[in-house]
Amino acid sequence: xxxxxxxxxxxxxxxxxxxxxxxxxxxxxxxxxxxxxxxxxxxxxxxxxxxxxxxxxxxxxxxxxxxxxxxxxxxxxxxxxxxxxxxxxxxxxxxxxxxxxxxxxxxxxxxxxxxxxxxxxxxxxxxxxxxxxxxxxxxxxxxxxxxxxxxxxxxxxxxxxxxxxxxxxxxxxxxxxxxxxxxxxxxxxxxxxxxxxxxxxxxxxxxxxxxxxxxxxxxxxxxxxxxxxxxxxxxxxxxxxxxxxxxxxxxxxxxxxxxxxxxxxxxxxxxxxxxxxxxxxxxxxxxxxxxxxxxxxxxxxxxxxxxxxxxxxxxxxxxxxxxxxxxxxxxxxxxxxxxxxxxxxxxxxxxxxxxxxxxxxxxxxxxxxxxxxxxxxxxxxxxxxxxxxxxxxx
Amino acid sequence: xxxxxxxxxxxxxxxxxxxxxxxxxxxxxxxxxxxxxxxxxxxxxxxxxxxxxxxxxxxxxxxxxxxxxxxxxxxxxxxxxxxxxxxxxxxxxxxxxxxxxxxxxxxxxxxxxxxxxxxxxxxxxxxxxxxxxxxxxxxxxxxxxxxxxxxxxxxxxxxxxxxxxxxxxxxxxxxxxxxxxxxxxxxxxxxxxxxxxxxxxxxxxxxxxxxxxxxxxxxxxxxxxxxxxxxxxxxxxxxxxxxxxxxxxxxxxxxxxxxxxxxx
Numbered sequence: 001x002x003x004x005x006x007x008x009x010x011x012x013x014x015x016x017x018x019x020x021x022x023x024x025x026x027x028x029x030x031x032x033x034x035x036x037x038x039x040x041x042x043x044x045x046x047x048x049x050x051x052x053x054x055x056x057x058x059x060x061x062x063x064x065x066x067x068x069x070x071x072x073x074x075x076x077x078x079x080x081x082x083x084x085x086x087x088x089x090x091x092x093x094x095x096x097x098x099x100x101x102x103x104x105x106x107x108x109x110x111x112x113x114x115x116x117x118x119x120x121x122x123x124x125x126x127x128x129x130x131x132x133x134x135x136x137x138x139x140x141x142x143x144x145x146x147x148x149x150x151x152x153x154x155x156x157x158x159x160x161x162x163x164x165x166x167x168x169x170x171x172x173x174x175x176x177x178x179x180x181x182x183x184x185x186x187x188x189x190x191x192x193x194x195x196x197x198x199x200x201x202x203x204x205x206x207x208x209x210x211x212x213x214x215x216x217x218x219x220x221x222x223x224x225x226x227x228x229x230x231x232x233x234x235x236x237x238x239x240x241x242x243x244x245x246x247x248x249x250x251x252x253x254x255x256x257x258x259x260x261x262x263x264x265x266x267x268x269x270x271x272x273x274x275x276x277x278x279x280x281x282x283x284x285x286x287x288x289x290x291x292x293x294x295x296x297x298x299x300x301x302x303x304x305x306x307x308x309x310x311x312x313x314x315x316x317x318x319x320x321x322x323x324x325x326x327x328x329x330x331x332x333x334x335x336x337x338x339x340x341x342x343x344x345x346x347x348x349x350x351x352x353x354x355x356x357x358x359x360x361x362x363x364x365x366x367x368x369x370x371x372x373x374x375x376x377x378x379x380x381x382x383x384x385x386x387x388x389x390x391x392x393x394x
Numbered sequence: 395x396x397x398x399x400x401x402x403x404x405x406x407x408x409x410x411x412x413x414x415x416x417x418x419x420x421x422x423x424x425x426x427x428x429x430x431x432x433x434x435x436x437x438x439x440x441x442x443x444x445x446x447x448x449x450x451x452x453x454x455x456x457x458x459x460x461x462x463x464x465x466x467x468x469x470x471x472x473x474x475x476x477x478x479x480x481x482x483x484x485x486x487x488x489x490x491x492x493x494x495x496x497x498x499x500x501x502x503x504x505x506x507x508x509x510x511x512x513x514x515x516x517x518x519x520x521x522x523x524x525x526x527x528x529x530x531x532x533x534x535x536x537x538x539x540x541x542x543x544x545x546x547x548x549x550x551x552x553x554x555x556x557x558x559x560x561x562x563x564x565x566x567x568x569x570x571x572x573x574x575x576x577x578x579x580x581x582x583x584x585x586x587x588x589x590x591x592x593x594x595x596x597x598x599x600x601x602x603x604x605x606x607x608x609x610x611x612x613x614x615x616x617x618x619x620x621x622x623x624x625x626x627x628x629x630x631x632x633x634x635x636x637x638x639x640x641x642x643x644x645x646x647x648x649x650x651x652x653x654x655x656x657x658x
Contacts, residue, residue, distance in 0.1 A: 066652075068503045070527050095500065096509040121457040123481030139454070141553045149457045169594075170454055174550040175499050175522050178650050179596055180581050184522075186499060189652030194550075198574035198582075202566065206574055208556045208585070289553060292563040 002253055003228060005061075005159065006246055009235035010039040013242055014049055019339045019380055020243040021250030024059035026092060028235065031079055032072070033063040034116070034188045035235050047086040059089040065114040067172065067186035068095045077105050084109050092137065094172060099131050110134050112159065116172040116186070120146055122153035129156055137231065140166055140213065141285045144225060151226035158226060162215035163245055163273070164233025166284060168194035168208050197299050205298040214281030216270050219249070220256050240308040240325070243382055244276040247337055268391040275387055278302045307385045309334060310369075315377035319352070319370040322383060329361035335390060338381025343390045346373055395543060395606055400633060401616035403450065403545070405433050407443060409626060416633045420616060422476060424450040428463060430551050431586050431593025432622050441469035448474040452496055453551065453590050455479045476518070483513065494518060494540055498548070502527070504534040511537045516615045521547045521600055525646040529608055538615035543602050544632040545620025547644065549583065550594040557587040573597070584623070599624060601641035603632070
């Protein structure tokens with residue numbers, strides 16, 4: 001089975017991830033994850049949302065992937081037992097102390113080896129397989145050839161990142177943040193120093209910042225070489241980003257399975273993904289070690305837009321009720337995509353506020369408004385600015 | 395530092411004799427094409443030194459790279475390997491070499507260190523932890539460990555060619571090494587590109603020699619002295635127990651934090 005795996009930084013993101021096509025989510029609990037400054041889930045919330053996920057037929061993987069210091073060891077076994085008790089589907093680990101604790105304590109938890117272990121070869125993979133690892137999240141530096149060999153020579157379940165930010169460093173091998181800010185990168189405090197601009201003898205703006213990863217054009221190839229799980233990076237990204245990325249990759253995987261994927265659709269999907277991401281992206285190490293095209297060299301290049309116009313709360317075939325996110329006005333041409341609806345496009349003819357007053361525009365985030373539309377818009381579908389023509393099947 | 399416990403990572407083969415005169419008997423040679431950020435040597439060059447040699451392979455390898463490594467003939471004077479890649483450990487483990495684990499930043503607690511000691515003959519202790527943490531790790535370790543005693547610490551490495559990519563991008567004269575400075579002047583680091591990618595070193599020499607008296611001698615296999623990028627006169631001073639300029643105790647007295655609210 002091909003698994004589409006989404007980040008879930010909090011309950012709202014988890015909900016939208018499943019709604020928009022994720023088969024599983026990965027998230028951090030209150031301890032031992034690499035997003036120490038994110039909202040994360042409390043123990044009680046973890047239990048609640050694991051149950052919710054299982055009722056929806058979805059899986060939850062919990063990150064336990066810090067590099068442990070002596071002081072972090074206390075409480076690890078109890079935490080792992082709790083994760084077992086609430087029936088998380090797997091934990092994602094990098095430090096062997098977690099493997100050892102599970103083995104010594106007889107805790108029956110499925111173990112996925114984190115990308116922090118930077119596995120690049122089948123011999124290392126076999127080492128971990130022999131120690132109970134059921135899936136390996138490969139290093140983001142693994143090429144097509146590397147992935148293919150690891151799969152062929154081990155048969156292990158393979159998870160690969162397909163979309164999102166890259167580290168400059170090999171994962172887990174960077175303590176720039178520790179040195180520059182005293183924030184421990186391998187315990188969730190990474191200050192992303194690799195995205196800073198530095199002075200050198202030749203320039204006053206030298207960055208070593210990678211562009212993002214984008215594997216849209218390689219999904220079919222990855223399926224063919226045996227990748228099992230396709231992972232999206234970004235536990236702190238917005239619901240709009242998560243929904244757009246999942247919706248797009250889900251449609252690509254579905255088209256591959258139905259043998260209906262076309263070059264035209266890939267071009268369309270690439271446009272959509274590039275638009276929602278705030279950085280440029282390429283396939284990074286998949287085909288070869290990236291040269292200058294894989295990096296930014298001067299300053300932080302991140303562009304945001306206000307494409308996400310509103311979240312559809314309900315619709316009756318005449319009016320749709322929306323929660324506003326960004327400015328739009330009467331006369332705008334917009335597009336709406338939803339969990340199980342194809343993208344549609346229409347012109348906004350009329351906007352009403354909650355008291356049925358006519359509005360020419362709306363610009364208050366979270367304001368509830370109604371727009372007139374003959375389409376029956378799906379609850380939790382998202383309205384966006386029209387930037388590209390919608391894709392029409394030939 | 396007991397001289398016979400120094401493991402000196404060599405930068406120039408011509409320096410071997412001089413270091414031997416100071417009492418150093420254990421040498422570490424970064425292996426050409428398999429070490430990152432260091433001056434490297436081929437097995438032929440290492441064989442010609444006619445000295446007991448430990449080999450440094452401090453990067454992660456692909457299957458193809460391990461296959462190429464296995465085609466090399468390891469000289470008879472090689473007695474051990476210091477390695478990062480777990481796959482390389484798998485192919486070397488039954489060949490009679492002393493194997494030392496060098497997953498530097500990851501060996502940060504005593505249980506993990508002991509885990510690897512079930513497989514390796516020793517481990518290099520993380521350079522990112524406090525004095526108290528190191529003392530505990532050494533105390534609880536099941537085999538003698540290696541302390542990074544003196545040398546520029548590698549604080550990041552990338553498979554990308556971060557230096558030449560920059561100069562290529564702007565069509566500037568090629569370089570493979572550059573120092574980058576924080577605009578506020580608070581820190582700087584040095585990027586050095588070699589085969590296999592780019593290593594990043596702190597701009598201060600990590601000097602943990604003051605810690606040695608707190609560690610039981612029998613629990614230490616080696617004190618690692620990394621000469622890379624350091625003047626020979628300063629290396630000599632380090633060997634002789636003298637003070638060296640531009641050094642730091644790193645994190646020995648300064649625990650890292652990971653929640654922004656914990657920053658002081």
